[in-house]
Amino acid sequence: MLLKLDNVTKVYQTDGPAATILEDVNLSVDSGQFICLVGQSGCGKSTTLRLINGLMPPSSGKVYFKDKPLTGINLQCGMVFQNFALLPWMTVTQNILLALEARRIDRPEAEKRAAFYIDKVGLDGFEGAYPRELSGGMKQRVGLARAMAVEPELLLMDEPFSALDPLTSINLREELLDIWADPNLAVSTVIMVTHNIEEAVELADRVVLIGGRPGHVVMDLDIALPRPRHKNSEAFTRYVDSIFSMMAEI
Amino acid sequence: MADEIVQPRKFSAGYWIGSTLVLLAAAILAGMLHPFNHVESHLPARVWQLPEDAAWSLSRMVEAYMLSLIFAVSLGVYAYNNLRARRLILPILDILQSIPIVSFFPAALAVAVWLFGGGRIGFEIAAVVLVFTGMSWNMAFSVYESLIMMPRETIECAESFGIRGSQRFFTITLPVCVPGLLYNSIVSWAAGWFALTACEILSVNNQNVTLPGIGSFLQQAANSKTHPLELNLCGVAVLLAIILMMEFFIWRPLAVWAERFRYEVAVSSITRGNTGILGWYQRGWLPRMFVNHIIFPLNNGVNLVIRYTRGSTKKLVLPRIEVPALITRLWSNIQRFAGWLLIIAIVIGGGFYTFNIFHNHLLPPLAKKIPLYIGFSFLRILIAYVLSMLWVVPAVLWARTRPRTFRFLSSISQTMASMPPIALTFVVISIFVEYLHLGYWGVEAAGMVLLMNGVQWYVLFNMLGGIAKIPGDLKEVCNAMGLSRWQQWRNLVIPAILPSLFTGTITAFGGGWNTLIFSEYITYAGHPYKLPGIGWMLDVASGAALPSSGKPLPVAQAQALLFAAVGCLIVLIVVLNRLLWKRLQAWAADRFRLDY
Numbered sequence: 001m002l003l004k005l006d007n008v009t010k011v012y013q014t015d016g017p018a019a020t021i022l023e024d025v026n027l028s029v030d031s032g033q034f035i036c037l038v039g040q041s042g043c044g045k046s047t048t049l050r051l052i053n054g055l056m057p058p059s060s061g062k063v064y065f066k067d068k069p070l071t072g073i074n075l076q077c078g079m080v081f082q083n084f085a086l087l088p089w090m091t092v093t094q095n096i097l098l099a100l101e102a103r104r105i106d107r108p109e110a111e112k113r114a115a116f117y118i119d120k121v122g123l124d125g126f127e128g129a130y131p132r133e134l135s136g137g138m139k140q141r142v143g144l145a146r147a148m149a150v151e152p153e154l155l156l157m158d159e160p161f162s163a164l165d166p167l168t169s170i171n172l173r174e175e176l177l178d179i180w181a182d183p184n185l186a187v188s189t190v191i192m193v194t195h196n197i198e199e200a201v202e203l204a205d206r207v208v209l210i211g212g213r214p215g216h217v218v219m220d221l222d223i224a225l226p227r228p229r230h231k232n233s234e235a236f237t238r239y240v241d242s243i244f245s246m247m248a249e250i
Numbered sequence: 251m252a253d254e255i256v257q258p259r260k261f262s263a264g265y266w267i268g269s270t271l272v273l274l275a276a277a278i279l280a281g282m283l284h285p286f287n288h289v290e291s292h293l294p295a296r297v298w299q300l301p302e303d304a305a306w307s308l309s310r311m312v313e314a315y316m317l318s319l320i321f322a323v324s325l326g327v328y329a330y331n332n333l334r335a336r337r338l339i340l341p342i343l344d345i346l347q348s349i350p351i352v353s354f355f356p357a358a359l360a361v362a363v364w365l366f367g368g369g370r371i372g373f374e375i376a377a378v379v380l381v382f383t384g385m386s387w388n389m390a391f392s393v394y395e396s397l398i399m400m401p402r403e404t405i406e407c408a409e410s411f412g413i414r415g416s417q418r419f420f421t422i423t424l425p426v427c428v429p430g431l432l433y434n435s436i437v438s439w440a441a442g443w444f445a446l447t448a449c450e451i452l453s454v455n456n457q458n459v460t461l462p463g464i465g466s467f468l469q470q471a472a473n474s475k476t477h478p479l480e481l482n483l484c485g486v487a488v489l490l491a492i493i494l495m496m497e498f499f500i501w502r503p504l505a506v507w508a509e510r511f512r513y514e515v516a517v518s519s520i521t522r523g524n525t526g527i528l529g530w531y532q533r534g535w536l537p538r539m540f541v542n543h544i545i546f547p548l549n550n551g552v553n554l555v556i557r558y559t560r561g562s563t564k565k566l567v568l569p570r571i572e573v574p575a576l577i578t579r580l581w582s583n584i585q586r587f588a589g590w591l592l593i594i595a596i597v598i599g600g601g602f603y604t605f606n607i608f609h610n611h612l613l614p615p616l617a618k619k620i621p622l623y624i625g626f627s628f629l630r631i632l633i634a635y636v637l638s639m640l641w642v643v644p645a646v647l648w649a650r651t652r653p654r655t656f657r658f659l660s661s662i663s664q665t666m667a668s669m670p671p672i673a674l675t676f677v678v679i680s681i682f683v684e685y686l687h688l689g690y691w692g693v694e695a696a697g698m699v700l701l702m703n704g705v706q707w708y709v710l711f712n713m714l715g716g717i718a719k720i721p722g723d724l725k726e727v728c729n730a731m732g733l734s735r736w737q738q739w740r741n742l743v744i745p746a747i748l749p750s751l752f753t754g755t756i757t758a759f760g761g762g763w764n765t766l767i768f769s770e771y772i773t774y775a776g777h778p779y780k781l782p783g784i785g786w787m788l789d790v791a792s793g794a795a796l797p798s799s800g801k802p803l804p805v806a807q808a809q810a811l812l813f814a815a816v817g818c819l820i821v822l823i824v825v826l827n828r829l830l831w832k833r834l835q836a837w838a839a840d841r842f843r844l845d846y
Contacts (some may be wrong), residue, residue, distance in 0.1 A: 052412050075412045085407035089425045089510045098421055099411040130510065150411065 003029040008061035023214040032115030038198035044215035080157040081136035086131040087189040151186040211250035307463035314381035328394025338589040347387035348760040380449040385438035392430035428511040440667040451788030612810035627783040631762035638706030667707035672769035677772040697769040704765025708758040715748025752835040
């Protein structure tokens with residue numbers, strides 16, 4: 001088992017009364033799965049992702065990565081952010097190299113990898129461009145390339161397509177699936193946060209619905225559909241409907 | 251949401267402490283190698299010495315600026331990283347920012363003279379430190395504010411990818427601060443030039459020490475009995491030339507370059523403009539030669555050393571030293587209570603000194619007038635502020651739709667804010683006192699013009715900044731609705747610039763308190779003109795002016811007077827800031843915020 005959340009609870013205490021965001025969240029993830037965390041905004045799905053990355057500690061309960069409890073940042077994860085989180089003063093290549101250098105990867109190797117992943121996400125020709133010269137979709141490609149370049153065992157994505165226009169996000173979703181299916185690339189396990197149910201059903205092996213106040217796992221659904229998936233098929237719609245009706249019940 | 255992670259990991263302050271130590275060591279070394287022991291008490295203003303004087307002043311400014319930069323970055327980063335320290339640092343910075351620079355004189359002089367002896371190097375260092383006290387506080391604030399404004403995702407990204415330590419500092423922390431730091435550097439340089447006169451003529455034990463420089467040149471020129479006007483004009487011309495050259499060759503290209511460090515895409519109209527110089531720096535043959543033959547080899551050398559040391563530390567396994575728990579606990583407690591210890595030390599020290607003052611009757615009779623004089627001075631600043639607003643507000647509103655006027659106003663405000671008051675005295679005194687024969691009220695008017703010069707530019711460039719920040723879509727929607735100019739002013743422009751107006755007001759009052767020491771005691775052609783006010787009193791207390799009796803105060807009395815006057819001033823400024831300005835500013839910033 002790659003990842004296990006064991007009765008994870010998260011309480012925020014910012015001036016005022018304490019707010020319990022997550023309560024007793026249990027989740028097990030095997031290698032090679034593509035998991036989508038869905039739920040209404042404010043339900044704690046982004047918080048769950050940050051707990052998995054070790055960006056914040058759980059208030060109680062434990063996060064296990066490869067059977068070891070997590071005590072700090074999990075550097076075996078690569079994170080893709082909703083608003084890209086690119087440094088505006090660095091070029092595409094520099095942004096990616098930064099993450100590699102943080103891991104003490106030798107310069108020549110890092111440069112080779114950066115070039116490889118820039119090519120993989122279809123950004124060749126833009127190596128020297130600054131983020132402000134790129135469109136939203138291209139910025140997110142850089143974010144994706146950066147996260148993959150560290151060759152993480154677990155790719156975390158926080159609403160990666162929600163800041164993009166529909167057409168761009170459709171293209172990027174397809175490319176993400178290609179990349180995930182590519183046996184030459186190290187990324188095999190993905191946990192993605194989204195509020196778009198159709199997107200979740202289209203991409204994921206497993207959709208985990210988080211809901212309630214405080215948030216907990218309401219539904220854990222395997223999507224047994226062959227790929228490529230067709231949005232208009234009856235089975236697809238059934239999955240979407242069942243998730244929607246579950247959401248309405250919370 | 252995720253407040254806990256906003257606190258990044260500990261930043262290794264070692265770099266900055268190290269560089270400060272190196273700088274200090276270099277200064278001490280320079281002092282030992284080059285002992286100036288000849289200190290002039292009076293330098294005649296000679297035109298042919300102007301270039302040398304200018305060079306001296308410039309070097310003092312550069313040194314003070316470097317010191318400010320190191321100080322601002324380390325303190326700003328520390329305040330950002332350390333929640334506990336922040337609660338102490340920010341209010342102290344706030345006070346330091348608004349008390350007149352003259353309050354630092356005795357401490358700076360005493361320390362410098364104690365460290366380096368009574369030779370010239372001691373006074374040089376004291377002067378640099380004094381310029382530093384006029385430069386650094388706003389820069390430290392800006393570092394802190396830039397870091398606070400950093401998008402949360404950037405911090406999470408750094409954490410998530412394990413970017414930390416020096417890599418984090420140089421690739422994220424420092425770049426984030428660049429735009430704010432640059433803007434504040436320009437303000438600080440102006441403040442530095444402004445205060446230069448006071449810093450180059452120091453008074454120790456009622457003896458004046460004059461350091462060669464453009465500030466002291468202007469002072470001596472104003473007191474020259476033969477050619478005050480001509481000498482003054484020469485000095486002002488040289489100063490103006492330096493300021494304009496810096497604007498053209500340094501600040502403008504830097505401003506264009508710094509645009510890339512901004513998070514928002516909008517390019518303000520202040521920084522747009524001349525990119526030619528930047529292009530030349532980047533592509534011209536001379537800079538390229540400099541880069542290719544000096545910077546690159548240097549850089550490669552440094553990289554080689556880094557790679558070598560990094561390679562060796564990789565193999566070297568450091569033994570884990572178990573630090574006794576007692577020591578670590580002691581150390582963390584020291585860190586935790588350092589702020590309180592500092593406060594207690596200040597309170598006890600101040601208490602003892604106050605007791606000493608009253609016990610030994612050190613306060614001169616003049617001290618009784620402190621409240622009255624503070625009242626007079628406050629009234630003067632208030633009038634100067636109102637007079638400034640009377641022309642600044644219409645000018646800003648008028649310039650809003652006229653980019654050329656806008657640019658003209660912003661460059662003139664930067665240049666004029668740099669003019670030391672002494673550079674203007676010859677004009678105001680000759681007009682109001684010598685030409686119009688207005689007597690006391692002539693001096694009052696001359697002082698008011700000088701005071702306005704220390705007040706109005708702050709309001710002006712803060713409001714110009716506010717105008718530049720109004721989002722384009724709001725302007726468009728106002729035009730699309732067909733609002734008249736007056737309706738636009740009332741409904742868009744004035745609410746949008748209110749936060750900047752209050753910020754400008756706070757800085758303007760700070761500038762006003764700082765200017766008082768120049769505007770309430772003016773010497774021209776050897777004749778002193780004084781106005782009853784706290785500025786004059788501070789001049790007397792610091793030895794720059796003579797009290798009414800004509801005899802300088804004994805040192806102990808002068809120090810006691812300075813202590814009492816500065817103390818009262820701090821209380822007033824803090825009360826005003828807390829009760830009035832900060833509340834108004836917070837209200838305006840909250841009510842008229844431009845994001846939603």
